[in-house]
Amino acid sequence: MGHVSHHTDLEGRTLLDVGGGPGYFRDAFRSAGATYFSVDADAGELSGLGEIAPGTVLGSGMQLPFRDDAVDVCYSSNVLEHVDDPWRMAEEMVRITKPGGVVFISYTLWYGPWGGHETSPWHFLGGRRARRRYAKVHGHEPKNKFGESLFKVTVRQGRRWSRRQQSADVIAFEPRYHPGWARWTVHVPLIRELSTWNLVIILRKR
Numbered sequence: 001m002g003h004v005s006h007h008t009d010l011e012g013r014t015l016l017d018v019g020g021g022p023g024y025f026r027d028a029f030r031s032a033g034a035t036y037f038s039v040d041a042d043a044g045e046l047s048g049l050g051e052i053a054p055g056t057v058l059g060s061g062m063q064l065p066f067r068d069d070a071v072d073v074c075y076s077s078n079v080l081e082h083v084d085d086p087w088r089m090a091e092e093m094v095r096i097t098k099p100g101g102v103v104f105i106s107y108t109l110w111y112g113p114w115g116g117h118e119t120s121p122w123h124f125l126g127g128r129r130a131r132r133r134y135a136k137v138h139g140h141e142p143k144n145k146f147g148e149s150l151f152k153v154t155v156r157q158g159r160r161w162s163r164r165q166q167s168a169d170v171i172a173f174e175p176r177y178h179p180g181w182a183r184w185t186v187h188v189p190l191i192r193e194l195s196t197w198n199l200v201i202i203l204r205k206r
């Protein structure tokens with residue numbers, strides 16, 4: 001949340017958490033003064049904390065059920081790698097954000113140590129192989145199934161999309177968890193894919 005509040009005051013702002021599950025970040029954003037809404041494609045995830053809270057919507061990040069320019073902040077943490085058209089979801093997030101509003105996108109990088117999620121580190125030998133190996137060892141499929149609910153997303157793709165899109169200015173492009181002195185790594189091809197782990201892209205809508 002610090003990443004977001006660094007770029008915008010949350011007091012009195014409307015925030016949509018895309019792929020927010022049951023609303024893990026609800027309390028943090030509310031205590032910062034934001035009005036919090038969550039949208040998720042999986043009804044099972046939405047009820048993960050018990051009762052589904054008011055302000056929760058069932059829908060896909062790739063086709064957000066909201067009008068253009070609807071929210072002040074559109075937030076998404078660790079969701080892009082779970083959708084088959086991640087940059088369409090990014091476009092959708094920008095679309096529903098008001099001009100001057102902030103879009104926060106963070107995702108787990110495929111070539112990082114946890115790119116394969118519970119199938120790591122075998123994903124380095126290929127996502128399908130890692131999935132098969134997991135099923136054999138554990139006797140059941142992983143929760144995050146490569147090619148179905150887990151996809152290969154890279155720093156390079158994020159950079160290309162950020163530069164291609166015309167609707168927002170990029171105000172941060174950095175590793176989510178690294179200290180400030182290590183941020184330069186995100187600009188070095190190859191090294192950035194292996195070392196970044198989780199990339200944050202923050203944009204301000206024009």
Ligand SMILES: C[S@@+](CC[C@H](N)C(=O)[O-])C[C@H]1O[C@@H](n2cnc3c(N)ncnc32)[C@H](O)[C@@H]1O
Nearest residue numbers: 019020021040041042045060061077078079082
């Ligand atoms: C790893 S969880 C992240 C949850 C939370 N944002 C966090 O950072 O802890 C991924 C979430 O994305 C949701 N999701 C997957 N595909 C989606 C889609 N097309 N649209 C919206 N949410 C989706 C899943 O249901 C799940 O709740």
